[in-house]
Amino acid sequence: MNAPFILDRRRLLKGSGALIVSFSLSGAFAQEQNPQGTPPVPKLPGSLEKSPYLDSWIRIDADGGITAFTGKAELGQGFKTAFQQIAAEQLDVPFASLKVITADTKLTANEGFTAGSHSMQDSGTAILHAAAQARQLLITEAARRLDVPAESLRTENGAVVAPDGRKLTYGELVAAEMLHVQAQPSSNLKDPASFKMIGQPIPRVDIRAKVTGGVAYVQDLRLPNMLHARIVRPPSYGAELGECETGAVEKLPGAVKVVRDGNFLAVVAKKEFQAVKAMRALSTAAKWNESAKLPKQDDLAAVLTAMPRKDFAILQRSDASVTGRKTIEAAYTRPYQSHGSIGPSCAVAQFADGAMTVWSHTQGVYPDRAAIAEMLHMPPQSVRVIHTEGSGCYGHNGADDAAADAALIARALPGTPVRVQWMREQEHGWEPYGPAMVTKLKASIGDDGKIADWTFEVFSNTHSMRPGGAGCLLAAQHMAQPFAVPEAKLLPLPEGGGDRNAIPIYTFPNAHVAHRFIPDMPIRISALRSLGAYHNVFSIESFMDELAGLAGADPVEFRLKHLDDSRGREVIEKAAQGFGWQKGQKAPQDRGFGFAFARYKNLAAYCAIASEVEVDRETGRARLVRAVAAVDSGQVVNPDGLSNQIEGAIVQSASWTLYEQVTFDQHRITSIDWQTYPILRFDAVPEKIEVHIINRPGMRFLGSGETGQGPAAAAIANGIANATGKRLRDLPLTRKRIKDAIDA
């Protein structure tokens, strides 16, 4: 029945048939119209473009069981619940009646990395359309069997129902190959006004296990006969392992094996703490020759701006008729910063019958599989990577490296599952950090009080060294036959890497933006939540306040004066209103008000944040007292989940902004635990955070996981400036820097 059905369906979708009444969502979810009127290139929605078969996304079993598949990894953002809402909504089944399977190279589509706030727009959109199209196929099949027009049928609770009450369940209707068809570019989506599940704050499916001690993380995986391994990492980048007497270590209680491959050193034991003790003994036995020459931390901005680079002009707009009168310039810096996952990276691997299975909290099961296969000289199809949740990662932390560690060790112990967990100092010392950055800004204000010209330069490494091949994995770099670290890649705009959000969303008559890309990476770096957007938005939005000051304008009014984007304007107005922002307002003694706004990547969710910051003038200590955010993320699927993401972004960004920097000396990373890399604790948690959501029913999902990072940083910096009259431009805004500025 497959082929003729597709023909019917195509005819229907072209509009020549009249059997299905299509509901149009104002073109918002659907294909963009081609303005020239030429036939549009059929592009499938979201990740359907790359994995077009409906059964890659939705499976319906004969017993009526329904599964939705995503190639994305749940990292604690809660999208697994959101996807379940989307699928249940479009299929007209109860929320609890379907389950969601996440990234697994054996089961799910290849959706690359779970990164860049793309999960909703890629995978959520694919599931939305696949579920809607699956429902339509079921209706068409029911119409054939019941011999009634399809438009007379409705779906309800997992069944297609005829006007006369006859009913066929999805399980009865589904046939083996029914969903093994290619998706169509547009779908009969439900009217947002009729949504029962999309838009509801449905409790997350994973939280119940997490608050009762259920199995929730890869750390909790216990396979039969599983052994525990620990790594002994080199003390610094590039250190060479010399002498290492392992005999005594292998005789320790429970010790099973020492695995050495070049500079890769690990020990396996029966019980976990035995592995820890053996690791300590092995660490003492290992003699390393260190050679690392790390840059001068105190002078990072000078180091970075003097490094070899490639320059790209990414925006050049000129209008000679507009010139400025008053000009200011400033430079802003950001240090290397840690992901700082609370749980050190962990993985379990098993090598059996020539096949390697790895359970990992990687953000990209397919790329990680390719990299591990390359490292082990195995065909990729002999390696399976199964995403299993870990501690929150906020980007590329040690997950992929731990997966490689586990695989390399497991290969040495065929048949036996091996669990590796990093120690705290290994996570802090070896994770790939968020790159240090420098921005230089210059702008002029015209007689009309508006910005006449704007120049922005950003100096940065790449922001992704994800695999990318075996050379991205620590274990592969440390093996006797090592894989070289691949050259840094420029991440292309419009999303960008170091230049993410470097192009201002505001309209300036003259604007020049340059990306000064630094290929060499003296410190190991990769993707940290929001990439370059954190620092670029911090810089732009701080400088906007400096310019507002120069123009004698209110910061909110000044932003609106330069912003054409109507959704952006609404978000700014909403945050200002929620905060009670008043032109000419004055904060209480030792407090300051700050404001900042950005649209993440200039194409994802909009976020504006107003802040109240308190500064202790004696100590210089700054604290975020109150934050009010407004966000437009398109159609909202789970408002509580969205709120949770934004609240978290604000608190996390406050921590980055006020406290955090990776420290190092000539040879070694010296920020190796929570004492040497302090982050925000409860004594600094705000009194209140409010999140106002602007829902856009029927409009496309914009992705919001990273949109808050930049605006939160600038809102805090602007609040400090408002409280103290001093502008701080070097992150983090530590109490010493604030105190020094006050005393200056």
Next chain:
Amino acid sequence: MMRLKVNGQDHQIDAEPDTPLLYVLRDDLKLNAAKFGCGLGQCGSCTVIIDGKAVLSCVTPMVLLEGKQVTTLEGLGNVSQPAPIQRAFMEEQAAQCGYCIAGMMMRAQALLQRNRKPTDEQIRSELAPHLCRCGTHMRILRAVHRAARLMETAELAPADKRSAQ
């Protein structure tokens, strides 16, 4: 062999005396809630209750625990019969990745057992040893307040009876 009472049950543990309690809970007793975060007593993810007090299990060796009563999050309740503190965290959706949450909950439980109506300031001060990287702090605070209210109204609820000593 060492004797250890965990969640009301006696166990004979075959571990070296310097083994931190955390490894015994996770490795020998297959309990998931207490987490390895730092092994240094800096983050709080491994927190359990011992004789009514919140304790960092990653730096507490077995040799100090002979005859003590240990309560982990599993001992408070379960998915079908959650304790007030568990219900409160579910109702407030007070987790993102959730890795730090079990430790937070045990510290909060210990607080609520000795102070049924803590102020916001007392809760913040009590939770100071705990780190959360996702930034779920506002929800965690709300959940602890909610747990206090739930405990007050459900003194005799079955889940509460099983809570720690």
